[in-house]
Amino acid sequence: MASIVTTSLVKEYPGGVRGVNGLSLTVNDGEFFALLGPSGCGKTTLLRTIAGLEKTTSGRINIGDRDVTDLEPGKRKIAMVFQDYALFPHMSVADNISYPLKIQKMRKTDRLEEAEKVGDGLSLQGLMERRPGQLSGGQQQRVALGRAIASRPEVFLFDEPLSNLDARLRLEARTFLKKLQIDLGITTVFVTHDQAEALALADRIAIMKAGTLQQLGSPREVFQRPANIFVASFVGSTPMNLLPATVQDGRVLVSGTSLPLPASAEGLVAEGQSVTWGARPEYLHMSTTETADAFLGGVTISENLGASVLLSISVGESNVRVVVGEDQEPSMGTSVWVKVEPRRSLLFDSDGDRIGK
Amino acid sequence: MSEIDADAAASQKLRKSERVKRKGNRTSEDGDSAGLGKGRAAAFVAPAMLLIAIFLVFPALWTLYLGLTNYRLTGFAATHPRFVGIDNYVNALTDSRFLNSLGLTLLFVLGSAVIGQSVLGFAIAWMMTRVRKGVKSVVEFFVLLAWIVPSSVSTFLWLALLDRNNGTLNTLFGTGTTAWLLQFPMQSIIVFNTWVGTAFSMLLFSSALGAVPPTQLESSKIAGAGAWAQLRDVIFPHIRSHVLTNTILITLWTFNTFTPYLLTAGGPDHRSEILPVYIYRLALSEGSLGQGSAVSLIMILINLVIALVYLRILREKKS
Numbered sequence: 001m002a003s004i005v006t007t008s009l010v011k012e013y014p015g016g017v018r019g020v021n022g023l024s025l026t027v028n029d030g031e032f033f034a035l036l037g038p039s040g041c042g043k044t045t046l047l048r049t050i051a052g053l054e055k056t057t058s059g060r061i062n063i064g065d066r067d068v069t070d071l072e073p074g075k076r077k078i079a080m081v082f083q084d085y086a087l088f089p090h091m092s093v094a095d096n097i098s099y100p101l102k103i104q105k106m107r108k109t110d111r112l113e114e115a116e117k118v119g120d121g122l123s124l125q126g127l128m129e130r131r132p133g134q135l136s137g138g139q140q141q142r143v144a145l146g147r148a149i150a151s152r153p154e155v156f157l158f159d160e161p162l163s164n165l166d167a168r169l170r171l172e173a174r175t176f177l178k179k180l181q182i183d184l185g186i187t188t189v190f191v192t193h194d195q196a197e198a199l200a201l202a203d204r205i206a207i208m209k210a211g212t213l214q215q216l217g218s219p220r221e222v223f224q225r226p227a228n229i230f231v232a233s234f235v236g237s238t239p240m241n242l243l244p245a246t247v248q249d250g251r252v253l254v255s256g257t258s259l260p261l262p263a264s265a266e267g268l269v270a271e272g273q274s275v276t277w278g279a280r281p282e283y284l285h286m287s288t289t290e291t292a293d294a295f296l297g298g299v300t301i302s303e304n305l306g307a308s309v310l311l312s313i314s315v316g317e318s319n320v321r322v323v324v325g326e327d328q329e330p331s332m333g334t335s336v337w338v339k340v341e342p343r344r345s346l347l348f349d350s351d352g353d354r355i356g357k
Numbered sequence: 358m359s360e361i362d363a364d365a366a367a368s369q370k371l372r373k374s375e376r377v378k379r380k381g382n383r384t385s386e387d388g389d390s391a392g393l394g395k396g397r398a399a400a401f402v403a404p405a406m407l408l409i410a411i412f413l414v415f416p417a418l419w420t421l422y423l424g425l426t427n428y429r430l431t432g433f434a435a436t437h438p439r440f441v442g443i444d445n446y447v448n449a450l451t452d453s454r455f456l457n458s459l460g461l462t463l464l465f466v467l468g469s470a471v472i473g474q475s476v477l478g479f480a481i482a483w484m485m486t487r488v489r490k491g492v493k494s495v496v497e498f499f500v501l502l503a504w505i506v507p508s509s510v511s512t513f514l515w516l517a518l519l520d521r522n523n524g525t526l527n528t529l530f531g532t533g534t535t536a537w538l539l540q541f542p543m544q545s546i547i548v549f550n551t552w553v554g555t556a557f558s559m560l561l562f563s564s565a566l567g568a569v570p571p572t573q574l575e576s577s578k579i580a581g582a583g584a585w586a587q588l589r590d591v592i593f594p595h596i597r598s599h600v601l602t603n604t605i606l607i608t609l610w611t612f613n614t615f616t617p618y619l620l621t622a623g624g625p626d627h628r629s630e631i632l633p634v635y636i637y638r639l640a641l642s643e644g645s646l647g648q649g650s651a652v653s654l655i656m657i658l659i660n661l662v663i664a665l666v667y668l669r670i671l672r673e674k675k676s
């Protein structure tokens with residue numbers, strides 16, 4: 001078990017593209033850590049640099065108390081699960097799982113016994129003699145996990161381990177993965193571009209953009225208090241309401257409606273300052289009776305989310321989205337009031353950074 | 358109205374029967390996937406068959422016939438060849454010169470093709486996966502050059518390289534007046550043929566290596582596999598069929614190549630007289646056309662055996 005620390009890590013590809021650009025972060029011992037970000041932001045690059053598959057351009061990487069920056073991948077005590085699983089097609093499941101032990105020169109009977117044990121833990125009984133080509137996607141994924149577990153690493157690195165599974169299986173595998181990680185307690189870094197997956201699995205999430213760190217925090221912190229507009233719009237299954245606003249008389253004027261200043265921004269804004277006001281649709285409340293400190297507008301679109309409904313309400317020039325319970329759904333065109341909790345709304349400055357803690 | 362209906366029905370029936378016919382044509386029972394029909398298909402193949410018959414089958418049969426006579430290039434036997442039965446074959450198989458030649462050929466094939474070209478070609482291809490693109494192009498260019506230069510030109514280069522007086526090799530290594538082609542004739546033609554043919558193996562293995570999934574290599578690297586373990590566990594299982602194809606092809610080519618004649622002419626004292634050279638000297642220099650034909654036929658048979666073994670292994674792999 002070990003922590004991972006990167007210090008001003010830079011990975012520059014030939015041609016000058018910086019996949020990772022000066023990243024410093026700490027993954028705590030035993031933590032389930034997600035790297036989240038849009039396509040091309042450098043998640044895979046960071047993971048592969050930690051694994052040693054890419055050479056570090058500058059900066060350091062520590063695993064536990066070892067500086068592994070210049071170590072071969074095989075000496076870093078890591079295990080990686082690739083998006084395509086990278087199982088060896090000509091080897092049986094048992095041989096695949098026990099492959100790291102073969103490299104460590106363990107005796108054949110011992111390592112097959114070990115593979116059996118690992119396979120049992122992953123519900124692979126009865127499949128041990130098959131070839132990877134004779135397995136379903138979910139089974140292949142578990143074999144890949146088995147191979148990672150068998151090597152007894154200090155760190156797991158997963159590159160989009162769930163993305164090759166269909167939607168249903170993915171949810172199952174997600175729960176399975178989380179349980180496995182809790183049971184093994186091995187420090188795990190996993191890459192995903194699916195924010196829901198990151199929120200569901202991770203103890204902490206690092207959100208990246210163009211090779212740089214945007215925010216690092218628990219799923220709750222990232223969801224409730226995004227550090228900037230980029231994170232605010234990337235995280236969350238329904239996009240955050242982000243509207244231009246001005247500070248006026250100690251309140252904010254958003255689309256012609258005067259709202260109380262968000263709690264976190266109190267005392268940190270100047271009169272007349274242009275800001276962006278933000279609140280998640282889940283944190284807004286709709287009412288059909290007149291309410292103070294609320295937007296007033298007509299319902300234009302309603303989208304069914306299952307147990308809840310996402311409403312779009314036109315307020316002046318803008319659109320405000322709000323999530324309401326299924327039995328609260330108003331008919332189209334109805335005028336409603338949308339109230340904002342000051343505790344749950346945020347202000348972002350003109351650079352897009354959040355104002356206040 | 359009813360007329361039109363009848364018309365429509367008739368044409369529909371026609372279309373249907375057409376469809377049935379076409380469908381019938383397309384069934385895989387007679388293997389006629391192009392739907393040509395046997396007659397037309399035969400007509401398409403006929404010219405090729407004719408060419409094969411004229412230029413391959415006929416000479417082979419002619420050789421078979423000549424091998425049973427005492428036909429010579431000059432003299433009485435040239436005008437009045439006599440039928441001698443299998444004497445030529447008995448002579449060949451008991452002749453120490455033939456056996457020597459066969460042994461040299463095996464050595465030549467093993468040394469320059471199976472070991473030389475395959476191993477060197479693979480080694481270069483493998484190294485090229487680890488270098489920068491520019492380096493790769495330059496190396497590949499030079500290796501390819503050896504392959505595409507006409508053999509008359511490349512043998513001339515090698516004569517200059519190996520020359521006793523002021524040859525490049527002697528000058529470079531200060532080996533005095535070593536007459537490489539006289540003192541080491543087999544070694545010389547083995548190295549020469551390796552040099553000529555490595556490009557093919559290199560290209561074939563290059564493309565094979567390109568198809569090895571990189572994540573599998575990386576998986577084994579992460580597990581701690583060294584270069585040798587990676588070769589054994591990931592690369593080799595992926596390129597097995599390429600190794601087989603390559604080995605068979607270069608075995609056949611090397612077995613039949615005549616180019617070494619341009620370097621050593623089989624000498625000195627038959628010490629580099631591989632089979633094609635032996636046949637040439639026997640039939641055309643010494644004029645024993647009948648005997649030469651017999652040896653040719655033996656050589657064709659050896660070729661056939663190699664090809665059959667190859668086809669057999671390939672078919673087993675497919676099933």
Ligand SMILES: Nc1ncnc2c1ncn2[C@@H]1O[C@H](COP(=O)(O)OP(=O)(O)OP(=O)(O)O)[C@@H](O)[C@H]1O
Pocket residue numbers: 013014015017018019037038039040041042043044045046193
């Ligand atoms: N081998 C390479 N050579 C040059 N540039 C590369 C290479 N691999 C990745 N890049 C670039 O580095 C940046 C980061 O790529 P990376 O693969 O890490 O993205 P990612 O966050 O994993 O994206 P995705 O979610 O699509 O997998 C991209 O701009 C990409 O074009």
Ligand SMILES: [Mg+2]
Pocket residue numbers: 043044045
């Ligand atoms: Mg990626």
